Amino acid sequence: MSIGVQGLAKRFGGFEALKNVSLEIPSGELVALLGPSGSGKTTLLRLIAGLERPDAGTILFHGEDATRRDVRDRQVGFVFQHYALFRHMSVFENVAFGLRVRPRHLRPPEAEIRTTVTDLLKLVQLDWLADRQPSQLSGGQRQRVALARALAVKPEVLLLDEPFGALDAKVRKELRRWLRRLHEEVHVTTVFVTHDQDEAMEVADRIVVMNEGRIEQVGHPEAVYEHPATPFVYSFLGNVNLFHGRVAEGRAEVAGQEVAMPDWAAGLDRDAVAYVRTYEVELAREPNGSPAIETVLRHVRRFGPMVRLELDRVEDGQVIEAEVPRARFEELGVGRGERVYVKPRSARLFPR
């Protein structure tokens, strides 16, 4: 089912959680709402689910207005960060709950409930735990039960609120891959909330980046990463260094470097902020003639194929982060406390 959101707004007391948000989610897509805490992503999800009422705007399911529809009638499966399993029920009964509470004439016969629940538990690979109580399961298993429970009512939309937020890193990684596969199998429109950029990048077909109650950018993970629309998206996705510069007559000056900015209107003369990703930083032991930023190496962290460096700018003490391949770092041969000259290989400028 496709979801349409038009001009949605919500405030909690004096706090504007969502400001005039519009979004289209095509049927069958797996979408991530990505943003820092307080960006309104969970509010948007809860509004789509019908767990909150919007102050303004409409929500369309399949093109039909569902803004005033009750949660019970929305046909959404909702998965909570802390699972919200029914503690006094077995795993089996938790999953069966949505079928058992149906009005008598819509309730499937016991045998059918049994097969449906067993199939779902097989789908989440927990059929061997059907008789256990939730308290006897690990976090990852609990979240899979919560997912099976949400799927039991055959939802048209699956909504997940930070589904892996309470799990440890290893389980989280497993579940991400597993969610991806599950989505390929059941193919229900899925929206999940996360503050973890890796999670969004790895799992979603499309990413909606949110900040301060607004949508900053919507797009394919790679497109959002490669072409950030706003300074916020740039700094939120991946590690970046921030430099202050000036733009004049189609040329920008960033950290003493001249950068050509042909797509900026001529005659524009103003301050700008330049974002440079940590791996787009060139390092050298000597300035080699061209202007470079003089820094002192403070910290070296070696793990994985890249070496992460923390450099102090000599001029004003600003911390610059850099990532270089291991081989390049060995070749450079600098130690802590030594001088390093930094040149941004490429930069993205935003006017101030």
Next chain:
Amino acid sequence: MSRAAGAAGRGAGGGGGGPPGLAAPLRRCLPGRGRAGGFWEATLAPRVLAAYRVSLVTSLVAASLNAVFGLLVAWVLVRYRFPGRRVVDALVDLPFALPTAVAGIALTTLYAENGWLGARLAPLGIKVSYTTLGITVALVFIGLPFVVRTLQPVLQDLEAEIEEAAASLGATRWQTFRRVLLPALLPALLTGFALAFARAIGEYGSVVFISGNMPMRTEIAPLLIMTKLEQFDYAGATAIAVVLLLMSFALLLCINVLQWWSRRQAA
């Protein structure tokens, strides 16, 4: 004496440690001392039986009412934010702090036929003071905090997300309450009920003023014990106390078994 019975009852509700002071009255009533006939005479007299009935029925009714309204009060205090919530929360403890005699006199004054509430109820044909209804009112007042204070932490622990999850799965408000919330609350609710009941059975101070103490009608068992003591009938008083104690034990045992069962269901 009545306080002792109440305290012993509460001790049993709290975990089943041997109530202190039980041995002495029991020994006095042992048949070996040739007083068995006296024991039955003292405990089976019509006036005594009537007093047991009044005590048991009013205590059970009051504890049941407390279970229902205590749950409501606890629910509102935990789930809703409204001006004056802290004041209401503090007021719940009032029956704990107020001397029971003061509570009894205040309630009697309020519900007397010329009192604030009594005057308004009289035209409707409802008489509270000097009836079993009055006793129940006093016992409800005294027992409410037990239920509220046992349920509050459990409710706090129960996330609102559980209700949202049930709603998103299509459950109605009633189904959510009946199938999700009540089973989780039941052990605490039973504990609260048991505490309120145990307190009510032994309650003396707040009841004697509002009950009117009419033999066969509004005389409670603890009062009868006092009366016997004043007449220097120590054996009679002890006999009544022993029966009261055994009844409390039996009921609290039932409730403990129920609790054990419902905890096992919830585990």
